[in-house]
Amino acid sequence: QLQLQESGPGLVKPWETLSLTCTVSGGSIATSYYWGWIRQPPGKGLEWIGSIHYSGSTYHSPTLKSRVTISVDTSKNQFSLKLNSVTAADTAVYYCGRDILVFDALDIWGQGTMVTVSP
Amino acid sequence: QSALTQPPSASGSPGQSVTISCTGTSSDVGGYNYVSWYQQYPGKAPKLMIYEVSKRPSGVPDRFSGSKSGNTASLTVSGLQAEDEANYYCSSYAGSNTGVFGGGTKLTVL
Numbered sequence: 036q037l038q039l040q041e042s043g044p045g046l047v048k049p050w051e052t053l054s055l056t057c058t059v060s061g062g063s064i065a066t067s068y069y070w071g072w073i074r075q076p077p078g079k080g081l082e083w084i085g086s087i088h089y090s091g092s093t094y095h096s097p098t099l100k101s102r103v104t105i106s107v108d109t110s111k112n113q114f115s116l117k118l119n120s121v122t123a124a125d126t127a128v129y130y131c132g133r134d135i136l137v138f139d140a141l142d143i144w145g146q147g148t149m150v151t152v153s154p
Numbered sequence: 155q156s157a158l159t160q161p162p163s164a165s166g167s168p169g170q171s172v173t174i175s176c177t178g179t180s181s182d183v184g185g186y187n188y189v190s191w192y193q194q195y196p197g198k199a200p201k202l203m204i205y206e207v208s209k210r211p212s213g214v215p216d217r218f219s220g221s222k223s224g225n226t227a228s229l230t231v232s233g234l235q236a237e238d239e240a241n242y243y244c245s246s247y248a249g250s251n252t253g254v255f256g257g258g259t260k261l262t263v264l
Contacts, residue, residue, distance in 0.1 A: 080157065081192070081200065081243050081255040094251040130199055138245065138253025140190050140205030147199050 037062040039131050039145035047125075047152050053118040057131030057145060064112045065089040069134040071141060072105065072116045074127040082127075086137050087114055094137050121152045158183065158244055158256035165262040166234045174259045176227040176244030182254055184225035188247035191220055191229045193240045194258075200243060204229060231261070239263045 043055035057070065064070065071086035085095035087105045095103050104117040118125060128149050132141040159177040166172035176183065176191075183189055189207045192200035202211050204220035207227065217232045227246070231238050244256040 080258045081245075083245075083253050083255060086251075097252060135205070136188075136247075137251045138247045139188050140202055140211075141192070141200070141245075142202045142205070142211060144199040144201070 037133065037143055039133065039143060041129060041131050041145045041148040043129075043148060043150070045149055045151060047121055047150060048154055049122055049152055050120055053116070053121050053125060053150055053152075055116045055129055055131075055148065055150070056113050057115070059112045059114075059133075064107065064114065065109050069094075069137050070107070070114045071132050071134050071137075073130045073132060073141070074125075075130070075147075076124075076127040083138065084116065084118075084129075086134060123152050126150065126152045156254070158246060158254055160242075160244060160256040160259045162257070163260045163262065165264055166231075167264045168234050168236065170234050171230060171232045172234060172261065173228050173230045174242055174244075174261065176229070176246075176256045178225050178227075178246055178254070180225060182246040182248040183222065183227050185249065186247045187222070188253075189220065189222055189227040190245045191218075191227075192243045192245070193238075194243065195240050203242075234263050236263050 038060045047053045069086045072084040087093045107114040128147040130147045131145045133143040191204040194200040207222045208220040243258045
């Protein structure tokens with residue numbers, strides 16, 4: 036069955052760029068679904084970061100839009116997140132997920148990866 | 155965009171029913187039938203329980219049901235079981251290809 040797996044550095048220095056990749060296995064990323072990034076600071080709730088379609092169409096949270104880049108690589112069946120100028124407030128578990136539409140239903144999630152912003 | 159409003163906690167005894175509310179505005183919950191509910195155990199990824207207000211994904215027990223009235227959506231868990239103790243989050247489409255989550259509700263089975 037379809038599985039998603041996040042990967043990337045677990046520690047990022049302040050003001051640098053956080054980079055994560057989500058690898059899709061067990062199926063193709065080139066489908067009608069959208070692929071999203073969601074984060075969860077320790078002890079807090081979920082926050083949508085943005086979503087992408089394999090065609091390249093991207094959608095971002097208004098609050099993070101200026102710092103976020105989401106891209107897709109269909110040849111590798113992956114999509115990626117870059118968040119620049121990070122601060123301690125960006126410390127969180129980052130999840131990737133599959134969505135029926137943009138913010139319709141995230142029906143498959145990765146296990147999540149913890150990213151800490153610290154000197 | 156403001157987070158949807160959920161009660162921080164809810165509780166019920168085994169076998170009882172409990173309803174968790176999710177209040178937004180006419181720009182999100184009230185304006186679209188794209189409300190979802192997620193169950194999350196500590197240290198685990200969220201799991202989709204309800205989507206498009208009241209639809210259940212395959213494999214989700216029919217003890218879980220969703221509804222909406224105006225700007226407030228609700229998740230009802232009937233016949234509470236110990237395994238239902240978890241955090242629950244609502245989400246809603248908010249127009250212009252964006253969305254918002256609720257703050258989460260910790261459900262305790264007494």
